[in-house]
Amino acid sequence: MAESGILLVDKPQGVTSHDIVARARRARGTRKVGHAGTLDPMATGLLLVGVEGATRLLTYLVGLGKTYEATIRLGQATTTDDADGDVSRSAAAADVAAVTLERIADEVARLTGAISQVPSAVSAIKVDGRRAYDRVRAGEDVQLAARDVVVSRFDVLARRDAAGVIDLDVIVDCSSGTYIRALARDLGDRLGVGGHLTRLRRTAVGPFSVDDAAGADALEDAGLAGPADVAGRVLGRLAVPQEIARDLRHGKRVAAPEAFSGLRAAIDEEGVLVGIVERRGREMKSVMNMPEVTA
Structure with missing residues (x-):
């Protein structure tokens, strides 16, 4: 299975965002690829491309400034x-x-x-x-x-x-x-x-800069921004112990370990993104869970 994460791509002029997705599919060996925000063919610059399970994060990246x-x-x-x-x-x-x-x-x-x-x-x-x-x-x-x-x-x-x-x-x-x-x-x-x-x-999307992006011809070897890092930078990190992580993955409501509003990236003790959680009263619940990675 291909590695999951977000590719930061510096799109060249004259190609579409869909072209970049097609290149990423070939380079990373998976069909599960998408992007967060179209760039016109004339435009160059930063395109955020999700690979494998990290495509679930794209909905939280599209609306960034x-x-x-x-x-x-x-x-x-x-x-x-x-x-x-x-x-x-x-x-x-x-x-x-x-x-x-x-x-x-x-x-x-x-x-x-x-x-x-x-x-x-x-x-x-x-x-x-x-x-x-x-x-x-x-x-x-x-x-x-x-x-x-x-x-x-x-x-x-x-x-x-x-x-x-x-x-x-x-x-x-x-x-x-x-x-x-x-x-x-x-x-x-x-x-x-x-x-x-x-x-x-386009030089930046939210906290992500084109200075850290790979060229469109270097996607096979380009490093991926990990789901936990990406979600944490965009939404803020919320550390959860393993038993809470397990309950969240099973769709259960659990006690919120701290006060927060809006959404947070729930990250377990091993640094793995469990999912995106929302606080409801004194409890919280996942609104999006990441696929579990099995060895």
Whole structure:
């Protein structure tokens, strides 16, 4: 049986997240592989890939906050809000030249914090059972509902002016479900010149950094982050003695050894992740148990 754990993968440009999962299946010799959060083919950076029993942890990783480094091009809008689409509108050179750093800073501030965002139509969101991008490619006019997201940091790191366009290098910390393409589009629209994304790199997911990730061609020998370490970093560790671990694995409610709220990673005396537990009154119960590993 393949080893269980989480692979930190640095996805290259031009491949899909599903392609990375397929590579991981071949490299690790198992079909039981999944990922926590899609990256567009154009994007690079951190993809969390679960292998074997650790795929059960993916549901707790999908909602983690993300950090992105990106380049936004002002002066042109595209059909996909990124460089993979066709240019649908180009602003007059004089209008682009009138975009000052102060105006950019003002509009960036308005796109920071708790905001309502309409996702890009060319996205993986399902509309009546079909992906939005499939409907767009079929010629349908897709209107997606706005969603509430949180952009906790939106910093402009550099500005480069070229013929009729402005390129901004930015860094964004945001909640899960935020579309950086939509931020680029909305910033351009607010400035009256249009905008789209030309580069996107995910550098962190929750406490996990792309600096610790393996390349997509090195998945066979890449080390796995153990389930106990991953769950403990995300949810917090709760040490449980062996008899309590056994009862939790059998689905029993047990006395909570300490006060806590929300979820915790229950880890036994041997450092093995028993499962994810939830406190209910003075007791706790597993809401997800890991598969038991037999020698």
